[in-house]
Amino acid sequence: MTASGAPTTLADLLRSARRKLAACGVEDAALDSRLLIEHFTGASRSDAIARPATVIESGVAARVEEALERRCRGEPVHRILGFREFYGLRLSLSPETLEPRPDTEVLVDALLPFMRDVAAREGGCRVLDLGTGTGAIALALLANVQQATATGVDISDDALATATRNAADLGLSDRFTARKSDWFAQISGRYSVIASNPPYIGSGEIAALQKEVRLFDPLRALDGGEDGLDPYRIIATGAAFHLEQGGLIAVEIGSTQRVDVSAIFEREGFGPARVVADLAGNDRVLLFATA
Numbered sequence: 001m002t003a004s005g006a007p008t009t010l011a012d013l014l015r016s017a018r019r020k021l022a023a024c025g026v027e028d029a030a031l032d033s034r035l036l037i038e039h040f041t042g043a044s045r046s047d048a049i050a051r052p053a054t055v056i057e058s059g060v061a062a063r064v065e066e067a068l069e070r071r072c073r074g075e076p077v078h079r080i081l082g083f084r085e086f087y088g089l090r091l092s093l094s095p096e097t098l099e100p101r102p103d104t105e106v107l108v109d110a111l112l113p114f115m116r117d118v119a120a121r122e123g124g125c126r127v128l129d130l131g132t133g134t135g136a137i138a139l140a141l142l143a144n145v146q147q148a149t150a151t152g153v154d155i156s157d158d159a160l161a162t163a164t165r166n167a168a169d170l171g172l173s174d175r176f177t178a179r180k181s182d183w184f185a186q187i188s189g190r191y192s193v194i195a196s197n198p199p200y201i202g203s204g205e206i207a208a209l210q211k212e213v214r215l216f217d218p219l220r221a222l223d224g225g226e227d228g229l230d231p232y233r234i235i236a237t238g239a240a241f242h243l244e245q246g247g248l249i250a251v252e253i254g255s256t257q258r259v260d261v262s263a264i265f266e267r268e269g270f271g272p273a274r275v276v277a278d279l280a281g282n283d284r285v286l287l288f289a290t291a
């Protein structure tokens with residue numbers, strides 16, 4: 001119901017939501033209000049154009065209002081929705097999973113040609129995804145290489161439960177194994193591909209992150225130790241024991257970490273690195289083969 005007592009329409013709701021988010025400083029007020037309204041009302045994008053006078057039930061409008069309040073307090077829109085698209089896959093989020101980012105899709109793109117070659121040559125391709133979170137990287141790779149199998153490792157039970165649910169929702173359970181492990185601690189055997197988007201923010205830099213990240217992405221998914229490089233040291237050392245001869249390592253990095261991370265892997269006998277840029281042209285992924 002609007003202030004005048006008239007029923008709230010879809011057009012009213014879109015207009016007032018956009019104004020509310022803009023007034024509380026949300027950068028993408030138009031997009032975020034549309035996503036929230038489509039989710040809670042079930043309206044599609046074209047309904048807003050074709051059926052703007054659709055009446056919105058008061059209970060639904062109240063749920064939208066509550067979602068807008070959460071967004072105004074800084075909660076990212078996909079946390080409120082409870083899911084996010086990654087590489088065309090709908091992935092559920094939970095409190096201990098990082099919200100997968102579009103930049104990480106670059107890592108998936110970089111690995112797929114290699115994986116397809118291995119699968120064509122050997123009839124399979126074993127992937128180890130270290131710090132799997134929602135399962136984003138492993139599940140995107142499995143969805144695109146039918147003969148591949150993947151083990152998704154995480155230290156968080158909540159993340160592993162979410163990755164397992166996402167695998168089931170995507171029909172990929174038979175090729176995905178979730179394994180609780182502190183990096184390689186519980187891992188045996190060798191893999192054709194070791195992939196990781198590890199925590200890579202320096203501990204001292206966390207406080208300066210945007211509140212959407214600092215307050216809503218789990219600290220364990222962000223904090224890479226004093227210089228942000230601790231997980232790379234562990235991954236590079238362990239990869240020597242867990243990468244097949246002729247295999248490939250792909251790690252996501254912070255945009256200023258190329259030289260340091262390359263040196264860490266090169267000291268362990270990998271490389272030199274192939275560097276892949278993200279959508280904004282920043283160094284984002286390093287690929288290392290066995291020497």
Ligand SMILES: C[S@@+](CC[C@H](N)C(=O)[O-])C[C@H]1O[C@@H](n2cnc3c(N)ncnc32)[C@H](O)[C@@H]1O
Nearest residue numbers: 098100131132133154155182183197198199221
């Ligand atoms: C930056 S997030 C990446 C999540 C997901 N791969 C993605 O790209 O969206 C890093 C992940 O590493 C996990 N992690 C942190 N420390 C770990 C450890 N010691 N062993 C295994 N996983 C760890 C976190 O729980 C988190 O899920």
